[in-house]
Amino acid sequence: MRLVCSQSQLTANLSLVSRAVASRPTHPVLGNIRIDADHKSQMLGLIAFDLNLGIQVGFPAQVIEAGSITLPAKLLNDIVSRLPDEEVTLMVDPGKTMAMITCGSGRYQLHGLSVEEFPELPQIAEDGETAYLPVQSxxxxxxxxxxxxxSDETKRVLTGVHVTANADRLEFAATDGHRLSVIQTKFLDVDDVPVGSDIKTNLEVTIPARALRELERILNQQTEGAIAVRFDQSQMIFQCANQVLTSRLLDGGYPNYRQLIPTQFERQVTVERKALISALDRISVLADQKNNIVKISINATSQEIALSVEAPDLANGKESLPAQVSGDDLEIAFNTKYLMDGLKALPSNEIQIQLNSATTPVVLVPIGGVKMSYLIMPVQIRN
Incomplete structure (x- = not known):
């Protein structure tokens, strides 16, 4: 095998696929990246696979002699990322597993392993389905x-996002038992689907969060159009340009989260989201000194809410914000991290806080725009 490619492209693509390399490989080859040089297409392919998550990328290169090898991911990354921004030459003698990398004045030799030891990426069964999902959604x-x-592996099904799709919408739901986020985004227009494709919209799967974080990185490079998704009972494959991400699906039934969201509320508070985030950010400095809890007082008479933290023998603080309040006054407390996470995710300038009592679920929704609900459980206040 012999090829020439740019250092910057090789570095970027190695960085992407390396995220699927096993951190504690059960077999040495799982700590490697597979490299395939195709003379006919003049493409260089990279694959990493830890038996749960697989990432495959391809990019143009000058392939002089085709071939394949697997090389240690971390060492290869560390070497290539430090090379000058010039052309990199990679050579492997036929029948050998020693690779020679040259760039500028540098020459490096790496011991690899045969591609025969590298596991094949999973394929979708014949009864699998195909869906086309809009990138922006x-x-x-x-x-x-x-x-x-x-992040609790004992609650494995909760370590993923439950995704459903039908003819007009996509729905994403995630919960860790303390909070729940549900968002509905639009489904793609038929015009976005390749001509002659069989459109499937009956999708209901739970995808590991780790795989979706890698998908998010890939999608951020392509913010338009749609990507093809192939899936069966156990696997899901995302095809995006010259990048492919393969993930196992999570087994087990996802909780019926829709029944957890209250439909009627005794109190509603409308507030400017960024102002609330800023106030919470300031007051959380004191909350970190105590138990990471902030108390919110809702005042219907003065039409405001007040955030307060009391850390005995250290300090106390209070932040007040104007708000539109309907319903009776109430004092309620939240974990600051859970509250902040939800506020940052809501996609609108103004939000509505919907609540009944100090001990029942509270729902935050955006005003206008995307349909989203963020449910958070309050923390019991002990006087």
């Missing part, structure tokens, strides 16, 4: 849901 949905997934 995916980005909006992931921005508003990924942060609410659980």
């Amino acid at each position: 995916l980005i909006d949905g992931l921005n508003a849901s990924l942060f609410a997934t659980s």
Whole structure:
């Protein structure tokens, strides 16, 4: 194998696929990146796969002699990222697993492993389906849901985002047991679908958050059009230009989150979102000194809300904001991180806080624009 490519392109693509390299590989080859040089297409392909998540990319290169090899991901990344921004030559002698990398005045030799040891990326079964999902709707949905997934592996199904699609909308839902984020985004126009494609909209899957964070990075490079998605009962494949992301789906039934969201509220507070974020950011400095909890007092008479934190023997603080309040006065408390996460994800200038009591679920919704609900459980106040 012999090829020449730009250092910047090689670095960027190595960085992308490396995110699918196993951190603690059960077999040495899972710590490697597979490199395939195709003479006919003059393309260089890179693949990383940890048996759950796989990322495959391709980009143009001057392929003089075709071939394949796997090389240690971290070492390859560390070397290539430090090379000068010039052309990189990669050579592997036939039947060998030693690669020679030259760039500028540098010459490096890396020991690799045969591609025969590298596992094949999963394929979708014949009874699998295809869907075309709009890139911008995916980005909006992931921005508003990924942060609410659980990191607790004992609640595995909650470590993913539940995605459903029908003829007119996409819905993303994520919960960690303390908060719930649900957002609906528009489905794509038929014009966005390739001619002759069979459009499927019956989609309901739970996708690991880790895979979706990598998908988000890929999508941010392409903010228009639609991407093809192939899926069956256990796998999902996202095809985006010369990039492919493969992920296992999470087993088990996702909670019936829709029934958790109250439909009637005794109190409603409308407030300017960025002003509330700024006030919460300031007062959270004191909350960090205590228990990361902020108390919110809702005053219907003065039409304002007040955020306060009391850290005994240290300090106390209060921030007041104008608001449109309907319903009786109320004092309620929240975990500052959970509240801040939701406020940052809501896609509008003004939001409405919908609530019943100091111990029942509270729902934050944007005013105008995307349909989204962020449910957060309050923290019990002990006097």
